[in-house]
């Protein structure tokens with residue numbers, strides 16, 4: 001085994017440390033880093049299977065202008081010429097960057113410096129706008145700075161943890177493991193406040209099924225209840241808070257949808273738990289009232305003194321690995337740099353530090369408005385880095401239209417053919433995880449190094465270098481003459497002196513003079529300490545503000561769209577699946593975009609479990625496989641955010657989402673969209689196994705990775721064109737009249753199956769898992785494959801639950817039947833849940849269901 005390198009996971013905002021041991025040219029063994037404070041050796045399924053996603057498949061390996069591969073000089077000259085020409089003809093505000101929480105802090109720093117300092121526009125925004133901009137705005141209103149006032153260690157010491165709008169077990173799994181440990185060892189109570197009964201909610205001590213966007217009403221009511229019970233911390237309020245007059249009298253009872261007895265239980269828990277952490281995430285932030293939700297949560301913590309001490313604090317979890325680093329350097333259009341704003345004094349300080357007389361004057365356009373300006377033609381040059389807005393933005397069809405109309409679209413990405421890259425005039429190959437070198441900041445302000453493991457793929461370059469090369473071509477040689485990422489980090493660290501000068505807490509000046517060697521060896525460190533506001537809040541009087549917030553007015557609903565759509569993540573996938581979708585293991589958990597719907601709504605709309613349905617909003621229509629789910633509240637639907645045109649026919653969710661945003665943060669409301677549903681009754685259904693990914697032209701398709709190719713689910717109305725669908729080659733075909741099924745095998749030159757198709761109009765399709773395994777087996781019997789089942793039936797292990805050890809549901813249920821009494825016992829018998837632990841919530845649920853079934857059977 002080769003060198004072992006300590007680096008950081010590229011996915012979520014937990015920011016887990018990784019040990020990467022090189023095993024071959026592009027082969028690496030991944031384990032959790034026991035010395036990293038974020039995870040102490042733990043990893044979730046996405047981190048554990050990272051090694052499966054570092055190949056060259058799908059990579060953009062050369063700069064491209066249109067469809068022509070060009071050299072770097074030609075591409076960079078072209079990008080600089082487009083920028084220069086746009087600025088000259090239309091002014092700096094006709095230029096925009098749309099960047100990403102996947103960039104490293106050093107990339108972010110130079111992108112921000114170029115646009116705000118030297119082009120002279122603040123039209124740089126990041127996809128973090130879609131993720132936690134509301135938490136940023138709430139922090140600024142309450143604390144005077146975008147600062148997370150607590151740390152992961154507070155979860156270990158809390159008596160009570162409230163999760164608001166967070167399916168932590170799926171979306172921040174290592175934090176979930178930490179919460180589970182605190183519950184096991186300290187008896188910490190867990191409350192989940194979420195309209196959905198998620199996997200996390202199922203395991204909580206109390207689930208509060210708040211109405212969509214009812215959080216402000218709920219937290220105001222909780223604050224009023226604490227005031228009534230005398231549970232406010234008057235001394236803390238007096239010494240550390242600015243309280244607007246009449247604040248507590250003005251708290252309104254609103255409609256949060258919680259039954260009085262459940263509300264009373266929650267209030268009792270809070271009043272009796274002086275050490276309380278409220279962890280809030282995208283379910284709170286992705287709302288047209290997300291900032292008010294953040295402040296309603298913070299108000300409760302301030303008023304009860306549950307902040308600035310062990311086991312307490314309002315804790316915003318970021319979605320992406322470096323959303324926080326972007327916030328720090330100023331990657332949002334609404335901040336200038338280093339937590340500074342646009343006041344005259346702050347602008348003067350930044351202008352002098354950068355030696356940038358042409359510094360921008362005011363905040364730029366936030367993501368939704370930025371793409372509106374692209375659409376209207378006000379922005380004529382947009383450079384998109386490491387993100388896929390054609391899928392992920394709300395009203396994504398409008399965003400695509402905007403990019404089609406824009407005369408200059410530049411995309412820097414590691415993937416060649418994302419939905420966004422297909423619309424670019426210039427594509428620049430960026431290094432991916434495992435090639436890049438720099439720093440990231442996680443949700444608790446810990447800065448960690450991301451280190452290169454492999455050489456760059458093809459001609460890929462670091463994002464910071466690409467940006468600096470364009471800046472130099474625009475005439476800004478001196479300001480962008482960085483020798484490497486360490487050089488950029490030193491300048492950024494030195495610049496944080498400005499934030500300290502303006503009363504902010506962000507201060508990295510200890511690193512301003514660090515050597516390249518010290519940067520290379522940097523161990524993870526937390527800026528601001530565990531409770532950065534303990535010595536006073538970063539406001540002129542050192543006090544935090546209680547911000548009066550009101551329940552939002554209910555939006556008027558058209559009777560055409562009577563249902564509410566909520567969106568979110570799958571456990572084993574990340575964003576638009578350009579990387580996690582390459583792992584067969586990660587793809588086995590959920591292979592299709594599923595519409596989760598309550599039994600009553602399914603019945604009322606003629607939907608059946610496993611059938612298909614269209615979801616229709618005022619902005620678009622998408623088609624999903626139906627999953628009837630008793631955890632869904634009537635009137636509310638759930639769909640995943642991950643699917644794109646590259647991996648599905650009609651499963652894109654972004655195009656359904658309205659473009660309404662929070663007035664303070666500009667964050668769109670992904671969680672509460674008016675929609676309707678219609679059953680779709682296809683003429684035929686099928687699944688197809690191929691060695692290369694298929695992109696069929698049919699009503700519904702969704703493809704997912706398997707060990708030796710791709711599995712594509714299909715459904716359609718029209719006659720299926722087998723010649724278009726199947727690769728060339730000799731075929732064997734069985735028409736099974738009894739089962740109403742057609743089964744076709746196509747062979748390659750060596751006589752091995754190159755594709756398998758199973759199609760039916762009326763019948764039941766065979767077990768995919770067995771056929772997928774046979775497709776990877778060179779000894780597989782063609783007769784059995786054409787039969788769709790083994791000649792001698794083998795035990796059905798059921799759908800995969802544990803992707804690390806490939807353990808199916810039936811195996812787990814059998815272990816419970818044979819006496820496994822808890823999740824650890826299931827692990828000892830089957831290995832399930834003993835590696836990354838991401839499936840432990842499902843194991844708990846299976847255990848509970850199966851044990852109650854066994855009990856009923858015994859009675």
Ligand code: SF4
Pocket residue numbers: 009010011012013014015016039042043044045046047048172173174175
């Ligand atoms: Fe990566 Fe999982 Fe850790 Fe998030 S929780 S940083 S996805 S290993």
